[in-house]
Every structure is written in structure tokens, then in C-alpha cells.
Amino acid sequence: MVPAGQPVDDQLAALSPLLGPDDLVIDAGNANFHDTNRRARAGLPFRFMGIGVSGGEDGARHGPAIMAGGDPADWARIAPVLQAIAARAEDGTPCAAHLGPDGAGHFVKAVHNGIEYADMQMIAEVYGVMRDGMGLPAAAIGDAFARWNTGPLQSYLVEIAATVATATDPAGSGPLLDIIVDAAGQKGTGRWTAIEAQNLAAPIPVIEAAVMARNVSARRAERAAGEALFGLAPQPLHGTLDERDLEQALIAGKILCYAQGFAMMTAAAGEFGWSLDLPAIARVWRAGCIIRSAMLNDMATALAQDPTRNLILSEFFADHLRRSLPALRRTVAAGATHGLALPALGAGLAWFDMMRTARGTANMIQGQRDFFGLHGFERLDGRALPHGPWAAP
Ligand code: 6PG
Numbered sequence: 001m002v003p004a005g006q007p008v009d010d011q012l013a014a015l016s017p018l019l020g021p022d023d024l025v026i027d028a029g030n031a032n033f034h035d036t037n038r039r040a041r042a043g044l045p046f047r048f049m050g051i052g053v054s055g056g057e058d059g060a061r062h063g064p065a066i067m068a069g070g071d072p073a074d075w076a077r078i079a080p081v082l083q084a085i086a087a088r089a090e091d092g093t094p095c096a097a098h099l100g101p102d103g104a105g106h107f108v109k110a111v112h113n114g115i116e117y118a119d120m121q122m123i124a125e126v127y128g129v130m131r132d133g134m135g136l137p138a139a140a141i142g143d144a145f146a147r148w149n150t151g152p153l154q155s156y157l158v159e160i161a162a163t164v165a166t167a168t169d170p171a172g173s174g175p176l177l178d179i180i181v182d183a184a185g186q187k188g189t190g191r192w193t194a195i196e197a198q199n200l201a202a203p204i205p206v207i208e209a210a211v212m213a214r215n216v217s218a219r220r221a222e223r224a225a226g227e228a229l230f231g232l233a234p235q236p237l238h239g240t241l242d243e244r245d246l247e248q249a250l251i252a253g254k255i256l257c258y259a260q261g262f263a264m265m266t267a268a269a270g271e272f273g274w275s276l277d278l279p280a281i282a283r284v285w286r287a288g289c290i291i292r293s294a295m296l297n298d299m300a301t302a303l304a305q306d307p308t309r310n311l312i313l314s315e316f317f318a319d320h321l322r323r324s325l326p327a328l329r330r331t332v333a334a335g336a337t338h339g340l341a342l343p344a345l346g347a348g349l350a351w352f353d354m355m356r357t358a359r360g361t362a363n364m365i366q367g368q369r370d371f372f373g374l375h376g377f378e379r380l381d382g383r384a385l386p387h388g389p390w391a392a393p
Contacts, residue, residue, distance in 0.1 A: 001029045001053070004188075008035065012044060019046040024074055028053045030189050033103030033110060033196075036069060040102040047074050050102070052109020054289035055087065063087035065289035066096035067112070067281070069105030087288025089297075095288045099281060100274040107196075107268060108281055111261050114193030114207040116157075116290045117186075118257040121210035121344040123161045126246045129331065132234035133241070133340050138175035142166030148247050152320075153254070155293030184214040193264075200271055202264040205347035206257035213343050233339035240334045248327030249345060255320055256348035258299060259311035266308060279304040312355065325352070 002011050008027055015025060024047040027036065036050030048070070055064030066086050068075055075098040086096035099108050123145075130136045130144065142165030149158045167176040190211045197204040216223070227233070262278050269276040282300035285291055302314035311317050332349045335342040354360060366377040367388060376386040 002027075004029050004031045004035070008039070012039065012048075016045055021046060023047065024049065024077065026051050026078070027106075030109065030113070030187065031103075031106045032192055033069075033106040036103035036106045040070065047071070049074050049078075050106045051082075052105045052112065054109065054112055054291075056290060059087065059288050063095075063288050065112075065284050065287065065292070067105040067108045067284060068096070068098045069100055069103055069107070070098070071101065072098060087292075089283065089286040093283060095284045095286060097277075097280050097284045099284075100269075100276055104272075104274050104276065107272075108265065108276070110189050110193045110196065111265055112285065112289060112291060113189035114197075114204065114210075115257060115261045117190035117193075117210040117214065118206045118261075118344055119155070119157050119254065119291055121213050122206070122250055122253045122257070122348075123157060124213075125335075125342045125345055126250055126331075127161070127165070128234075129237070129241065129246060129335065129340055129342070130243075133237035133334070133338055135236060138165045138177045144243050144246070147243075148250070151247070152251050152295060153247065153293075155295070156290060157293075181220075182217060183220050184217045186211075186214050190214070196268070197264050200264065200267040202260075202267040203351060204260040204264050205351050206253065206260055206344050209343040209347040213341075233341075235338040237334055237338055240338070241331055245327040245330055248324040249331035252321060252324035252328035252352075253345045253348045254293075254295065255312065255317050255324070256352055257344070258295075259317070260351065262299075262303065263310055278307045310355070312352070321352070 002008055008029065008031060012025065019025070025044075026049045027039070028051045030052070031050055033050070040048055040050065050069045052067035052069075053059070053064045054067075055062075059065070063086050066082050068082070079096070079098070082096045083094040086094040088094055099105050127141055130141045131138075136144075142162045145158050145162035145165060149155070149162060165175075165177050168174065169176045169179055173179050190207065194204065194208045194211045197208070262282075265276050265278060265281065268274065279300045282296050282303055286293075286296045286300070298316055299311060302311060302316050305314060312321060328345060328349055332342055332346045334340070335346070363377075366375075369375040370377050370386075370388050371390050374387060374391055377388075379385060
């Protein structure tokens with residue numbers, strides 16, 4: 001686990017004269033999967049695997065989730081060791097699996113991290129509604145997260161959000177959260193996911209919004225200038241939303257975000273010729289990793305019924321969405337009218353509304369493309385008149 005990028009190449013070069021063809025080097029850091037593809041195909045004088053590992057310091061001590069890429073024969077050699085140290089789901093299954101060749105494991109880890117960014121962003125957004133829209137103190141917000149953590153939102157990130165919100169500053173200033181600078185760091189894995197989604201033409205707007213929000217968060221001076229110029233934006237909600245609305249909004253946002261992440265993996269599998277086992281990936285994420293949550297069990301079940309179907313179209317999650325969507329809509333609407341920024345939740349809602357609209361609006365785009373570039377369009381009636389009247393006869 002050395003830092004991604006040049007240090008991995010340097011390390012491989014340093015090991016090359018020392019190792020033989022039966023030796024196996026595992027890159028278990030957060031490598032870019034394109035680099036892992038390149039290294040796996042570079043003819044190294046030893047065996048090589050790229051394995052995504054999630055779990056932070058706790059995972060390192062008590063068992064992480066392990067997403068392996070590489071040759072199945074190499075996986076067979078090391079699986080007993082890695083399955084023994086991996087976290088275990090409630091049913092006792094080790095959260096370690098071989099997911100495909102070359103960079104497939106690091107790709108799945110990148111999607112995991114994109115979802116990690118999105119989960120964290122949506123939690124931060126509802127925190128903002130409670131803080132700025134409802135005027136709740138950090139401890140009360142922490143209590144809400146703790147309550148949600150006993151229901152469908154049960155997850156590591158909601159659990160630690162409760163702990164973070166209720167902590168007090170050891171230096172005695174009051175709630176710790178209130179004195180933490182509001183600029184998020186990032187090492188780049190979420191950005192890779194967003195870039196790769198664009199390459200794959202895979203829509204993951206919730207994750208993209210989360211990456212964007214981290215970038216905006218870092219621009220503190222500009223935001224301060226914006227506030228000085230345009231005034232303090234968030235207005236009190238005065239009872240427009242309650243705690244249950246926010247819980248339901250978060251449930252809906254989470255389903256939409258994971259549906260996008262899994263669909264991105266389907267797109268990658270098609271593009272790269274991998275057979276990514278989506279139910280297995282959902283099962284690996286059930287314990288040990290940062291995005292572990294109760295909902296992943298149900299996602300694994302829904303994906304097993306039909307791995308190619310978008311998660312929102314499964315009966316179980318369609319039902320969940322029918323119940324939680326109205327609250328997401330109310331929350332995003334209240335955010336818009338009260339100046340509370342909800343980019344990830346809003347992106348999820350817009351994507352959902354597109355996904356449930358059979359007759360969209362891209363016919364206008366096609367008409368314009370044809371107008372200025374004679375790019376042509378398909379007609380609903382199937383007739384062979386692929387240009388508008390603006391085309392020269
Ligand atoms: C994990 C995490 C981990 C990641 C850090 C920081 O799954 O254990 O994803 O791999 O490096 O959480 O990521 P950022 O610095 O990009 O937030």
C-alpha cells in the first residue's frame with residue numbers, strides 16, 4: 001500500500017531484479033485502474049495483482065473489504081489469506097472477492113470511493129438543512145443521525161456523522177463540528193470516478209455533484225466574497241420540513257446514487273469486456289468498507305434477480321422510492337426556495353425525473369443539431385426524412 005502513481009512504478013522497478021516469476025506483488029493502494037491495467041500488461045518479471053482495499057484504520061485492524069483484480073490463478077493462491085483477514089458480513093461471508101482481470105478491482109474501488117463521496121455529501125447536505133434551515137445545534141443534529149442509524153439508513157457513515165456532530169471541542173469551545181473548517185480535502189479517487197463515468201457515457205450525477213461540491217468547498221475566499229456581495233443565503237425553513245422528511249430524502253438519494261454507481265459498473269463491464277458480478281460487489285461492500293450499510297443486503301438481492309436492470313426498476317427499490325421520493329422532492333424544493341444548496345440530492349432528483357419520463361426533451365437538441373450541422377434525426381413515425389425543412393433539397 002504505497003501512494004498511487006509514480007511511487008508504485010518506482011517500487012515495481014526496485015523489486016524487479018529481486019523477484020522471480022512465481023513471486024506475487026499486490027498493489028493494494030488506491031491506484032488508478034488505468035495504471036493497474038498498464039502494469040498488469042507490462043510483462044513484469046513477477047506476478048502482479050491490483051486489489052482495492054477499503055476500511056481505513058479500523059479496517060486495517062479489524063478487517064477491510066477487499067476488491068481483487070488480476071489472474072484467477074493468482075487469486076486462488078492468496079484468497080485463503082485475504083478472506084481470513086477480511087471483514088465478515090452478518091451471515092459470516094468474508095468481504096473479499098475476485099472481481100475481474102487487471103484493473104477491475106481498482107475500478108470497483110474507485111466506484112466505491114465515488115459512492116463514498118456521494119454518501120458523505122448527501123449527509124452534509126441534510127446536516128446543512130438542519131443547521132441553517134432548522135437552526136438546530138450540532139448535538140441535536142447528531143441525535144437525528146443516531147436515530148436514523150437504527151432504520152433503513154443504518155450505515156457506518158451515518159453512524160460516524162452522529163458521533164462527529166455530538167463531539168465537543170477538547171479545547172473547550174463547544175461543539176467540535178462548529179469549529180472545523182468547511183473545506184473538504186480529497187486525494188482524487190472520486191474525481192477519477194467522475195472522469196471515467198464521462199468516458200463511459202455513464203450518468204452518475206450524484207457522484208459528480210459530490211466531487212463538484214468538494215471543489216466548491218475548497219474555494220473559501222470566493223464563497224466569502226459571494227456572501228458579502230449577495231447576502232447570507234440560507235433562510236429559515238419555519239417548519240416546511242421535518243426530521244422524517246430529511247431521513248426519507250436521504251434514503252431516496254442513497255438509492256438513486258447506488259443505482260447510478262452500479263449502472264456505471266455495468267457500462268464498464270461492457271466497455272472493458274469484464275464480467276463484473278454486481279451482486280458479489282454489493283455483498284463485498286456489506287462490511288469492512290467505508291460505505292458499508294444495511295441497504296447493501298437488499299441491493300445484493302435485487303441485483304441477483306436481474307444484474308442488468310437498473311436498481312430503481314427493481315420491485316423492492318421502486319417501492320422504497322415511491323415512499324421516499326415525495327420527501328426528496330419537498331426537501332430539494334425547500335432548498336431551492338430557501339437558498340440551501342443541495343447539489344447531490346438535487347442531482348439525484350433530476351436524474352430520477354428523467355428516468356421516469358418516457359418522452360424526454362432531447363428531440364429539441366436533435367432538431368437544433370440538424371439545423372446547424374445537418375446531423376440528422378430519427379423520426380417517431382419511422383419515415384425516412386432525417387432532416388428538417390432547413391436542409392437544402
Ligand atoms: C476507504 C477510503 C480510502 C480513502 C480515504 C480518503 O475506502 O478506505 O475510500 O481509500 O483514501 O477515505 O479519500 P479522500 O481523501 O479522497 O476523501
